Amino acid sequence: MIRNPFAQISRLLTNVSTVQSTTKLVSDAKDIRITVNKTDGEEVMADSGAPVDRGAWDNKLEFLLSCLSFAVGLGNIWRFPYLCYRNGGGVFLIPYVAMLLTTGLPLFFFELCLGQFGQEGPLTIWKICPLFTGLGLSMVMVAFFIGLYYNVIIAWAFFYLFSSFTASLPWASCDHWWNTEACRRFDSKNCTLHDGLMAMNGSCYYRDEVTPEQWRHLNATFMQSKLPADEYFHNFMLDISEGFHEEDGHHLQWHLSLCLILAWVVVFLGLFRGVSGMGKAVYFTALFPYCVLLILFARAVTLDGYSNGIAFYLTPKWEKLLEVKVFAAMYHVHVWADAAMQIFFSLGPCWGGLITLASYNKFNNNCLRDALTITVANCLTSFFAGFVIFGIVGFMAHEMGVPVEAVAAQAARGCSLSTITTRFPFEVGGSLSTITARFPFKVGGSLSTITARFIATTLVSCPVLAGAGLAFIAYPEAVARLPISPLWAILFFVMLLTLGLGSQFTIVQTVITSVVDVFELREHYMKVCVGMCVVGCSLGLSMCTKHGMYILQLLDDYSGTYSALMIGAIELTVVCWVYGIDNFMEDIKKMLGDYPTLKYYWKATWCFLTPLSVVLILVFTFVDYSPSSYGHYAYPTWANVLGWSISFTCIAAIPIRAVILVSTKSGPRITALCRPTAGWGPPDGHKDGRELPPIDSRTPLALEDEEYEMEPESSSQRATRNWSAQADEDDEEEEEEEEDGLHMKLGSRK
Template identity: 25%
Template sequence: MTTAPQTEGLPTQRAEWTGQVGFILSAIGSAVGLGNIWRFPGVAYENGGGAFLIPYIVALLTAGIPILFLDYAIGHRFRGSAPLALRRLAGKLGEGIGWFQVMICVFISLYYTAVLAWAVSFFVFSFDLRWGDDAVAFFVGDYLQVSESSITFDFVPAVLIPLVAMWVIALLILGAGVVKGVQRLNVVAVPLLVVGFLILVVRALLLPGAEEGLNALFTPDFAALTQPDVWVAAYSQVFFSLSVAFGIMLTYSSYRRRKSNLTGPGLVVAFGNSSFEILAGIGVFATLGFFAHQQGIGVGDLEGLTGVGLAFMTFPAIVAEMPGGEFFGALFFGALTLAGLTSLISVMEVVLAGIMDKFGLSRAQAVYGIGGVFALISIVLFGTSSGLTALDTIDNWANNIGIVGSAVAMTITVLWIRRAGTELSGHLSALSTFKVGRTWLFLVSILGPLVLGYMLVATIIGLITTPYGGYDSTYLLIVGWGSVAVMIIASIVLTWIPWKRDPDLFTVWPPIDTGGVSRAAIEEGAR
């Protein structure tokens, strides 16, 4: 007879989304972030244009969605944060990987809030086009006051004030809880983001030169498909944009009710995220086409087609030249703010959930205690004139080394060492309308680790042989590799600290052998 799960290992009754819509919007809110707007268009343009959609879709189907399902299965079956769920699945080795994912989110949250503060500032600046005729000089000089020294502690008031404000807002949302805070934010912000960005895209398409921009983005270069780097770029983009393998989707799925369809909503989240990326590509390159048209040059001759340069240097310059630029700028930076805020909340939730599970803290203690400490660290590091350099360096190492390394370690541990593929596949299929089987197992246990392992090795070799961003090698060693070292050491230390309550006092549900369990019995046990 199927019995309801035992939950003695949890510090309190676990929070739950109010329904499927709340979960889907929250998951989309996490996946749709700054990278969708400022990274995907440039990556696509530089890797074959329209032809890039082929490896992108292949990567989505063979790595993005399968690993997203893996996160869902682990979080939902073992009902915990990344350290708790992976501990219940794979012992202390799994817990260590879970804490590594938490530490990745710690570092991301520290600098992500800074970018969010920049976006809020430029939203305000849009109303009077404060950057004037030289957007680059304004951003680097007047606003950030970037120092020639790699490390300084000269605070910049223009950054410091919005940075403090964004931390206050984030902590208040997180302190309100999973439903009243996180879910409520996403239910409002995600539809608002989509509507706002649709208006922005329509406006961009009506600009002179928009067609040239779209031609630059979508004209296919099929010869690029023969280059391994293009395929690596596709897997990298899909992997990072879906927020997989660093605790977010695992944590969010642990808040789902026992009787929950997992794979169907997963497909909605994955394709919703990809659709927004393509929408962002259209809007961004239509606007870039206008900018190139105004200057009488080709789109390929423009600088700053991706990342921070695109958002805070190129776009302000475009806005200054277009009719109704104030409205267009406010819309763009408002969208950037909403996308960044929903992603920041998801990153911080990974950290808070792990701390609450491990140490038995209340949400208020975790949010305002631990979160407050992170806010102070973030302000000291990124509220200064050397914040841009630190942000660029930590972002590169956290994403390209931390997240990819986490994915390789998790898949090998869970699927090769623990051999839990059949169990997790059975869990997904027993509860979901879209079943998974041998194909999914092959993708997550063989193809995924091989592709991601290749990406990780290639990235490490590249960072060793060529100093990233032209920065000083000693600085990169301390800040870049040092960040990864701190993640690893902290993961080991946190793993060996005793749990407040025994994490192993837990019974998985449904039972591992779900083959003979009817759907009626499963649904009865979920009640």
Template identity: 25%
Template sequence: MDQRGQWDNRAAFILAAVGSAIGLGNLWRFPFKCYEHGGGAFLIAYVIALITIGIPLLLLEFSLGHRFRLAAPSAFRKVGRAFEWVGWWAVLVGFVIVTYYAVVMAWAVVYTGFSVTQAWGADPAGFFYGEVLGLTGGPFELGGVRRPLLIGLGISWTLIILAIWKSAKTVSKVVYLTVVLPWALLIIFIIRGVTLPGAAAGLHYYLAPIFGHLLNPALWGAAYGQVAYSVSIGFGIMIAYASFLPRRANITSSAVIIAVADGLTSIAGGFAVFGTLGYYAQLKGLPVTEVLKGGPGLAFITYPEVISQLPMARVFGLLFFLMLLALAVDSAFSLVEAVAAAVRDKWGLGHRASNFIVGGIAVSLGLIFTTGAGLYWLDIVDHFMEHFGLIAVLLVECIVLGWFHKTDQLRKHLNSVSKTQLGDWWPWFIRIVCPVILAALLTNGLVRELGRPYEGYPIRALVIAGWGVAALLPLLSILFSLFRGHRRDPVEETTGG
């Protein structure tokens, strides 16, 4: 084993990468986007997006991390000293996301406890927004920290730090539970969802495409944005994970397995969700198109209300929120590990020290999301990170690695360590196809955002938590790249394969 540590085996690596990719978004973000954009039509766009950017960019990040065996900033510095900041930008986007992702994980923690008594009662919406979040009238009415969320946040971060206590060695063991358990529970909820009365109406909406929706640019933007977010590219995670692989690793087929597993999990989760929505629509006497109002509402309002109507409601409630918690922990600790690995490579800190530093700063910054105004700030930051921060990082990655580095060298590296061989098409995807798609997404997002304020939030809030954070991250990235690393610079010691 080299000094970076290695995965126990290929299966552990694949499970860890799949665990990072499969998170709350597969059962929350994906179904809601599918619901918003015409069900079956969105599925078609999603599969195309997975093939055209998901798999090619996942291969790109794996090739970079494995070739140089370094975290994102140091790996980009190997490409050229002027490009280290790109790696920092990626991990900082992931760092910002984990500050609020851990709070959503805290919601799952407290709801796991509430599920035992069905504490949400007859008004799940009032309970979620009032009793749990203590939602105020706007983003500048903080309302104080909510004690249940603070406790849940403490439990969440304890689980995250324990999961990565000894780097790849600990993660290799943890993922067998945190990836396999949610899949097992998801199968239970799929069976339960599709057999509920009224499920057929929900499944018809999910699977029957209205092809006219495919002419809507917003649908394609949502599909490509979902793939980029879900596959965990653009955060430095997959670069760091690939750096822990042994020299010989069948990376190409692993990337395809991971991307397909993520896509299939989202699609399978849709059966559970839309079957349940069909039942919920019948329960309320409404069409399926009118029963869901927002992403968090699906997991913390609609599902609790449906679960309360089922036999063995307490059991199903407990299993559902345990599933959410297990899904969240993999994604959360992968975001932390990407940042911590970058810090270790740059400044030579120990594994536990880097984890505690990254975790401590993230907890401190995340406290605002536990206040009565937390949901507003979370929504703003999440929107700008998904539509601008992440897409911009991926676009710059493609430009740097496609035009300022010989992409064919990365292809040759992948082919030298993999049984499955990449053809000449892949470099052209990195140089042309992916950048064009990402630039179109970014342009479309900017035009839409400048046309009207997101969700009607005050301009000041959008400037602070949206545009401000999005602009601050590349500036911080450049600053970090200018800092001198520790004496034994990994970029000087490591040679590419």
């Protein structure tokens, strides 16, 4: 018997009307949260429009460039070359690569997996183990403090960039009102070539012309000198005070304040559209620095003395590899500690940035390949930057007529050579009166006994500035010696800007994402972004005063070092030992489709090697701890107490949050809080046993705040539904009649 064709048509019309109603329902309620189930009284919410509302990368390249821009920052340019000089040249690459494999790469891949699987920012990702939700708050606080002073450094780069648009760079000479009598620009090549001595007043003395009377008037005060780039940085741009004790040190420097406001405006413009806008900005911030590095490298290889600088950079000093220093009755290998610290802080784990970036990935993205690509690119960038920097150092040594070692020491210490050694090269700290048995003769304690047959010089002590001093003193001084120096200065500082902004985008985005995720402010993302930039700029103005450099140094010393290391050790312990390394591996398998390559390598590093390395780095930092100082100024006790308070505040969130959770929960509290909640994992159909059921128009939706009311049926919809119901009844009757007839036929045959 033929079925009723009208029944099929009526059901089709009913389904169409149902789909229309459902479409209308979803389109009118973009932010509706559907309650899937409840576990331990906690609602597990799944955002019906999560991938759209929260934001996502437009393509894979944007994520890669964002991670690369975050990892490759100012430290790759100003710190890695200094560490190579300090730790034996090319031999430093051995511990550097070793620490990459045991610390940097495992932590980087670990946080990418965590963020990509959880699909949330650092504040809300710790549903994996609710007892340690304070970890997320600690990460965000570290990112916030770092973002405050990092943008001030970007403001400095803006100021130097604007100052470079001149025919003659303002830090190229000592003829300006901010220069002092100590300002000297050393051009000793012609003097030393003729076996002469360059005095601090710029005069060239030959050995036969130097009398005992002249030697008698040489003292440490007379020997002090500063490069013009040094005085431009400290006396003009910073207008730095003598210390916190100066009463007028709180006055704002208007030029720095304007540059800081500009820096925060640029950050806002890069982030106000969310990760979509940030993904477009990183095309420039990630790629342009490489263009500038290539241009500077091409220029450096044409300079006289370039090969000497590269030879100094690459020549290994094997004795450094096993150099052990004694400090506070403990032994530590200095070279290996420097390599571990550089890897750790270069890649930027434990600040929440990597978790934030990965949380906007597609669930099945191959984050292992991304981690390998970015970490290797980061290391190669640092290595290549060394060729550019030491090539220019070799050129400076050639121009000044001194060994490369002397200029490298000058660059590493962030100030000028106090004198030039000619016949008997050696280094003496303090003053000339300390020269004793290091000569091939006995001085006897009196400078007047030094005859004209010998030329004795010393290096006056000066602050070690392996960071800001290199970027804003040593490098600008080198650029000022190049032909067409303004052009190279513009390129160099634009490169610094893009490197800094690339990292700053991720740091600020981490804070914004955390606030938006916790307080469900996705519709108000723009307002949160504005608020973050305004607060950051307001607090950052304190570093645009005469005391500003001291405040910045204090934040740099305490905000991101001890707390970040502790966070790294704790997060690895929580995931690998509380949540379980096997469970985490299953999560990764669910994302990648299989266990990651070298599965047991990852398990060994995450469970043992990496936590041990992080703890050792933390021990080294405590062993080598010294109160904060800048140059010859030692910070007062209250300043160091304030610094430790900042570090403690960042870490204190972890135990405080744990105590609050334990005290407010009943039953087996510790056990329950160490288990992942039902909300752990991606908010879509990738959860095991937690797939969202298909939307049925006949079933009311349980919403987070209120129940969404269906629109009343129209008369045509009601008639169609009644017609469909009647047709279904007719079909059922026909099927029953067919079955009865079939049974009767079978019975008659039997």
